[in-house]
Amino acid sequence: MGLRDRVAIVGAGCTRFGENFGQSYTDMLVEACHEAFAEAGIGPKDVQAAWLGTAFPDVGVYKGRSGMDLAEPLGLFDIPITRVSNYCATGADALRNACLALLSGEHRVVLAAGVEKLRDRAPVESIVKLMVETGHPFLQKGLTAAGTFAMYAVRHFETYGLTREDLALVSVKNHRHAVNNPKAHHRREVTVEQVLKAPMVSYPLGLLDCCPTTDGAAAVVLVRTEDARRLNPDHVLIKGLGFAVSTGWDLPFFDARHDFLGFRAAQVAARHAYEDTGVRDPLREIDLAEVHDCFSIVELLTYEDLGFCKPGQAKELLREGRTALGGDLPVNVSGGLLSCGHPVGATGLRMIHELTRQLQDRAGARQVPNARLGLAHNIGGPGAVSSVTILGRA
Amino acid sequence: MGLRDRVAIVGAGCTRFGENFGQSYTDMLVEACHEAFAEAGIGPKDVQAAWLGTAFPDVGVYKGRSGMDLAEPLGLFDIPITRVSNYCATGADALRNACLALLSGEHRVVLAAGVEKLRDRAPVESIVKLMVETGHPFLQKGLTAAGTFAMYAVRHFETYGLTREDLALVSVKNHRHAVNNPKAHHRREVTVEQVLKAPMVSYPLGLLDCCPTTDGAAAVVLVRTEDARRLNPDHVLIKGLGFAVSTGWDLPFFDARHDFLGFRAAQVAARHAYEDTGVRDPLREIDLAEVHDCFSIVELLTYEDLGFCKPGQAKELLREGRTALGGDLPVNVSGGLLSCGHPVGATGLRMIHELTRQLQDRAGARQVPNARLGLAHNIGGPGAVSSVTILGRA
Numbered sequence: 001m002g003l004r005d006r007v008a009i010v011g012a013g014c015t016r017f018g019e020n021f022g023q024s025y026t027d028m029l030v031e032a033c034h035e036a037f038a039e040a041g042i043g044p045k046d047v048q049a050a051w052l053g054t055a056f057p058d059v060g061v062y063k064g065r066s067g068m069d070l071a072e073p074l075g076l077f078d079i080p081i082t083r084v085s086n087y088c089a090t091g092a093d094a095l096r097n098a099c100l101a102l103l104s105g106e107h108r109v110v111l112a113a114g115v116e117k118l119r120d121r122a123p124v125e126s127i128v129k130l131m132v133e134t135g136h137p138f139l140q141k142g143l144t145a146a147g148t149f150a151m152y153a154v155r156h157f158e159t160y161g162l163t164r165e166d167l168a169l170v171s172v173k174n175h176r177h178a179v180n181n182p183k184a185h186h187r188r189e190v191t192v193e194q195v196l197k198a199p200m201v202s203y204p205l206g207l208l209d210c211c212p213t214t215d216g217a218a219a220v221v222l223v224r225t226e227d228a229r230r231l232n233p234d235h236v237l238i239k240g241l242g243f244a245v246s247t248g249w250d251l252p253f254f255d256a257r258h259d260f261l262g263f264r265a266a267q268v269a270a271r272h273a274y275e276d277t278g279v280r281d282p283l284r285e286i287d288l289a290e291v292h293d294c295f296s297i298v299e300l301l302t303y304e305d306l307g308f309c310k311p312g313q314a315k316e317l318l319r320e321g322r323t324a325l326g327g328d329l330p331v332n333v334s335g336g337l338l339s340c341g342h343p344v345g346a347t348g349l350r351m352i353h354e355l356t357r358q359l360q361d362r363a364g365a366r367q368v369p370n371a372r373l374g375l376a377h378n379i380g381g382p383g384a385v386s387s388v389t390i391l392g393r394a
Numbered sequence: 395m396g397l398r399d400r401v402a403i404v405g406a407g408c409t410r411f412g413e414n415f416g417q418s419y420t421d422m423l424v425e426a427c428h429e430a431f432a433e434a435g436i437g438p439k440d441v442q443a444a445w446l447g448t449a450f451p452d453v454g455v456y457k458g459r460s461g462m463d464l465a466e467p468l469g470l471f472d473i474p475i476t477r478v479s480n481y482c483a484t485g486a487d488a489l490r491n492a493c494l495a496l497l498s499g500e501h502r503v504v505l506a507a508g509v510e511k512l513r514d515r516a517p518v519e520s521i522v523k524l525m526v527e528t529g530h531p532f533l534q535k536g537l538t539a540a541g542t543f544a545m546y547a548v549r550h551f552e553t554y555g556l557t558r559e560d561l562a563l564v565s566v567k568n569h570r571h572a573v574n575n576p577k578a579h580h581r582r583e584v585t586v587e588q589v590l591k592a593p594m595v596s597y598p599l600g601l602l603d604c605c606p607t608t609d610g611a612a613a614v615v616l617v618r619t620e621d622a623r624r625l626n627p628d629h630v631l632i633k634g635l636g637f638a639v640s641t642g643w644d645l646p647f648f649d650a651r652h653d654f655l656g657f658r659a660a661q662v663a664a665r666h667a668y669e670d671t672g673v674r675d676p677l678r679e680i681d682l683a684e685v686h687d688c689f690s691i692v693e694l695l696t697y698e699d700l701g702f703c704k705p706g707q708a709k710e711l712l713r714e715g716r717t718a719l720g721g722d723l724p725v726n727v728s729g730g731l732l733s734c735g736h737p738v739g740a741t742g743l744r745m746i747h748e749l750t751r752q753l754q755d756r757a758g759a760r761q762v763p764n765a766r767l768g769l770a771h772n773i774g775g776p777g778a779v780s781s782v783t784i785l786g787r788a
Contacts, residue, residue: 003500055459058452062530065449066481068778071639078662080637082487085477087460093476097491103498106397136456243474245465268472384462 002276007099008228008235008394009220011040014353017216017340018185025063025117026073028217032346033074033113040109040221040231044074047221048107050081053094053114055344058130059121064345070113087380088292089243090114091348092387095220096243102224109227114350115217116343127213146202146210146295148382153204153297155260160312162300164204166319168195170296171208171338173324178335180365183350185214185341209296214341218349220356228394236359239373239392240276242269245385265386266305266379273375273388274307282375283308283329286390288358288368289375290351293336302377303331306388325366333358333366348387351376355391396670401493402622402629402788403614405434408747411610411734412579419457419511420467422611426740427468427507434503434615434625438468441615442501444475447488447508449738452524453515458739464507481774482686483637484508485742486781489614490637496618503621508744509611510737521607540596540604540689542776547598547691549654554706556694558598560713562589564690565602565732567718572729574759577744579608579735603690608735612743614750622788630753633767633786634670636663639779659780660699660773667769667782668701676769677702677723680784682752682762683769684745687730696771697725700782719760727752727760742781745770749785 013035015028023031037043050071054064063069067081086093091114098112118127131139156162172192178184190208198206221231228235246265270282279285291306293299303314308329317323323331334340334354337347355374357363371393378387407429409422417425431437444465448458457463461475480487485508492506512521525533550556566586572578584602592601615625622629640659664676673679685700687693697708702723711717717725728734728748731741749768751757765787772781 058524062525065479066775066779067639068481068775071778076639078638078640078658080487080490081480081639082491083479085459085479086475087462093474096474097476097494100491100495100498100500103500104494105497106494130452131456244472245461245470245475246472264472381460381462384465385460 003099003238003241004276005237005239006225007102007222007238008225009352009356010223010228010232010235011036011221012353012356014183014218014350015216016183017214017343017350019119020215021119025115028215029070029113029115030073032217032219033111036219036221042109042221042231044076046109047076047079047111048109049079049101050076050111050113051094051098052081052083053090053345053349054083054116055085055087055090056116056118056127059118059127063117064115087385088294088344089348089378089380089385089387090345091218092376092378092389093243095349095352095389096241096387098222099238099241102222108223110222111219112222112349113217113219114345114348116345117215118213118343119215144202146205149295149297150202150205152260152301156297156301159261160315162315164196165192166300166315167204167209167296168192169318170293170299171195174293174332174336174338177325177333177366178339181335184335184339185212186339205295205297211294211337211342214343216341216343216346216350218346218353220349220352234360235394236356237392237394238389240273240390242272242388244268261311262301262305263379263383263386265384266302266377269386269388270306273390277390282306285373286329286375287371287373288330288333289377290334290354291331291377292379293332293338294342296338298379299331299336306377325368330368333368348376348378352389352391359391359393397493397632397635398670399631399633400619401496401616401632402619403746403750404617404622404626404629405430405615406747406750408577408612408744409610410577411608411737411744413513414609415513419509422609423464423507423509424467426611426613427505430613430615436503436615436625438470440503441470441473441505442503443473443495444470444505444507445488445492446475446477447484447739447743448477448510449479449481449484450510450512450521453512453521457511458509481779482688482738483742483772483774483779483781484739485612486770486772486783487637489743489746489783490635490781492616493632493635496616502617504616505613506616506743507611507613508739508742510739511609512607512737513609538596540599543689543691544596544599546654546695550691550695551598553655554709556709558590559586560694560709561598561603561690562586563712564687564693565589568687568726568730568732571719571727571760572733575729578729578733579606580733599689599691605688605731605736608737610735610737610740610744612740612747614743614746628754629788630750631786631788632783634667634784636666636782638662655705656695656699657773657777657780659778660696660771663780663782664700667784671784676700679767680723680769681765681767682724682727683771684728684748685725685771686773687726687732688736690732692773693725693730700771719762724762727762742770742772746783746785753785753787
């Protein structure tokens with residue numbers, strides 16, 4: 001059936017991403033949701049159902065285990081609120097479930113919010129410690145996220161002649177973009193030399209190839225398209241959405257056939273989103289993309305997973321500047337995860353906020369001229385969970 | 395709009411609940427889902443989307459943080475799978491989101507599964523330790539679940555003349571029912587004297603007023619009603635569904651007005667479910683109910699929250715045997731949480747499994763004769779999250 005043009009975003013909100021020591025988990029949620037409410041011209045009492053995305057409720061704040069943590073600060077009384085969690089696609093999955101609920105006919109105005117408070121404890125005390133202590137199958141053996149994605153980088157070096165300089169170009173591009181994003185965690189340019197000389201985290205990924213640990217929240221108010229104009233004439237439409245959980249091929253640790261060159265879940269999610277939207281040639285038709293550059297290598301292999309180029313050609317797209325602001329298909333004009341950071345539950349909705357502002361021509365110095373179609377992509381877990389959402393001007 | 399008669403359960407499955415040391419988290423999921431698949435006459439490849447309910451993924455197994463943990467063991471490749479978490483209403487909320495997705499038109503065959511593996515660590519090492527260490531706002535101060543609900547019991551003693559003997563009668567009734575339920579954790583009768591003499595946990599709740607810590611999984615396959623007959627002529631319909639998150643009134647620790655006599659979230663959820671179904675007099679119209687007797691007092695105040703009787707009259711319903719098997723409205727003929735235990739993510743779906751078998755006349759020695767309408771109820775968090783689902787014969 002497809003979501004094409006059936007759901008509209010009438011309000012979007014996003015906190016600054018960073019070390020938000022001055023804001024609690026709840027403060028950030030309130031800020032993001034009220035920015036979205038204000039744009040939609042609604043109040044909390046108008047919200048008929050909500051979805052809260054939080055992936056790591058246990059990192060020091062004990063918030064986000066249930067919908068209750070969204071209800072209380074916003075005064076969303078007596079409505080259903082679901083907490084969803086799906087690794088790095090958590091925020092995107094809150095959005096997806098909210099869309100399905102609208103289309104069910106049960107609700108007319110719904111909220112999707114995502115948030116994470118990761119900086120109140122030192123990283124060594126937070127996610128990794130939690131995962132190790134509670135029995136994470138890979139982390140317990142010392143295989144961190146950086147270590148996992150590093151294997152993909154080495155495989156690309158070997159197979160396609162990618163180099164550390166190529167990875168560095170991703171970081172340089174996204175940090176340059178972030179200078180124009182007041183919501184980004186890090187807003188300073190870096191040079192190829194700085195990236196190459198940064199402390200090594202897991203070869204070949206150095207510190208500037210890895211996204212920082214960050215606090216933040218983002219939210220959107222959604223309605224069915226027939227209700228959108230009344231609430232916000234400057235709304236944005238959901239053109240297509242794909243979401244796939246894929247194991248076997250994508251749990252390399254359990255499947256000897258995995259090639260370490262891309263993620264099947266992302267390929268499947270993209271195919272569904274393109275079918276919904278009617279996109280056949282994404283490089284030509286998509287005007288900008290926010291992709292999940294948790295590590296520099298992931299942006300490059302995502303160009304291929306999303307069909308922006310053929311396998312092995314991502315480095316050419318990057319080297320030729322075609323994915324920089326001003327190129328054919330600017331990627332991560334927000335600065336991406338590498339500069340914005342990655343508060344897990346918030347990231348997918350931060351991307352949706354960015355695309356919304358771009359499609360409204362409200363993105364200031366980082367505006368992509370004449371942006372009409374924008375794509376958001378997440379990949380989570382050991383590459384097993386992926387979301388691709390395409391937004392368009394109404 | 396309402397869910398009335400628009401969604402059907404074509405398959406249900408449930409493991410034995412208990413100390414399932416011989417089964418992993420994954421083993422239990424596989425057993426429950428395959429029982430549901432077999433009844434629906436489908437295989438994993440027919441499932442187009444799924445929802446996994448797990449509330450405590452961190453208790454020793456590191457499973458249930460994402461939809462991936464359902465995908466992998468079942469071979470559900472390339473479809474969207476959302477993990478939901480909503481305290482004790484987690485399983486019910488997996489069901490609700492699955493229903494909305496069906497009604498959206500995006501999917502035709504969906505799965506809702508719930509599971510929890512709580513016994514692989516000693517209780518003192520598991521949920522409570524986890525919550526205290528990660529900053530739970532009440533548990534950190536020593537206020538456990540038993541301690542919270544004990545305050546409701548004392549308030550009922552004071553206001554309505556309830557006694558410890560009344561609480562004991564709930565436990566006696568539900569343990570008696572459980573003798574006929576091969577899936578229950580504890581299958582032995584207890585006497586009023588045994589309940590009163592059991593070790594005190596938090597006055598006035600003794601050990602037999604509290605549900606045990608338990609492993610288990612349950613699952614259902616859902617389709618839109620027009621597709622149901624083809625898959626399973628003996629399907630069951632969802633007649634109504636209410637889900638409410640309610641703070642303020644229900645976070646007594648934050649609202650001095652709270653009366654400690656009932657839960658607003660449950661009252662609201664019940665009203666929505668009754669409106670959907672067209673129920674006006676639940677005591678007459680509902681044939682059986684599975685309610686959230688995590689502690690004996692909760693079953694009693696739930697009679698009032700659900701409108702089975704007026705405030706203060708629950709003890710009469712109980713004393714007169716009207717909620718025992720053979721009475722007007724048998725409650726917890728499965729044995730309830732007190733006997734089945736409470737693997738959090740599974741409980742709501744275990745109730746749906748029980749109602750399904752009852753409405754199919756397949757509940758054996760605990761069958762409620764001529765059951766046509768069954769109700770499932772959950773209350774979670776500090777009374778803030780509640781679900782009421784009503785099922786009926788097709």
